[in-house]
Amino acid sequence: MTETELLDGALSPTTERRRKLLATWIKVFIWLFMIFGAIAPIGLVLGVFGMTFDLSIYGLQTMYPLSILGLLIIALFAIKGAVSFGLWTEKDWAVKLAIFDAIIGIVICSFVMIVLPFFSENNGFSLNLRLELFFLIPYLITIKNIKKDWESKSEFV
Numbered sequence: 651m652t653e654t655e656l657l658d659g660a661l662s663p664t665t666e667r668r669r670k671l672l673a674t675w676i677k678v679f680i681w682l683f684m685i686f687g688a689i690a691p692i693g694l695v696l697g698v699f700g701m702t703f704d705l706s707i708y709g710l711q712t713m714y715p716l717s718i719l720g721l722l723i724i725a726l727f728a729i730k731g732a733v734s735f736g737l738w739t740e741k742d743w744a745v746k747l748a749i750f751d752a753i754i755g756i757v758i759c760s761f762v763m764i765v766l767p768f769f770s771e772n773n774g775f776s777l778n779l780r781l782e783l784f785f786l787i788p789y790l791i792t793i794k795n796i797k798k799d800w801e802s803k804s805e806f807v
Contacts, residue, residue: 667803668740671796676789680734687731690724708755709762709780726754745793745800752790759783 669677693705697715705712705723712719733751736744759780767778 668800669738671799672737673792676737676792679785679789680738683727683730683734684738686727687729687734690727690731693727694721694724708758708782709766709778710758726758729754742801745797748793749790749797752786752793755782755786756790759786 672680693703693715696703697720701715702713703715705715705720707723707726710719710723712723714720715724729747729751733744733748735741736747759782763778763780763783
């Protein structure tokens with residue numbers, strides 16, 4: 651192999667191949683969560699300066715970014731941002747982290763729906779169906795289905 655062939659191969663990543671494995675709706679969420687993931691550290695800094703603002707994901711809500719719940723929400727957005735960046739840039743680790751992210755999301759949504767109502771101040775149990783589950787479950791299935799193909803393709807031709 652000549653030096654030119656080696657350089658041409660190294661400079662032409664297979665971005666289309668791995669990205670083609672992702673459904674269009676996942677690509678939309680990738681961009682959304684890359685933005686939220688980039689904003690997460692800013693929210694942490696604003697919290698250090700005493701600012702309060704709404705933070706919410708999977709039914710968890712707080713106004714205080716430096717509370718335990720606020721830090722958990724910021725961490726979830728940071729993980730989602732890392733997963734999105736990894737999937738978009740076709741990193742080898744991205745699918746494994748995406749599966750972990752989806753499972754964590756399903757567990758938290760289920761907890762908020764099933765367990766948390768028993769500890770709420772409302773009288774009696776009330777089921778709060780989380781819309782996120784209608785995206786998280788197909789997301790998990792889709793990512794698990796493309797895992798083998800994703801891992802078989804290298805980052806570079």
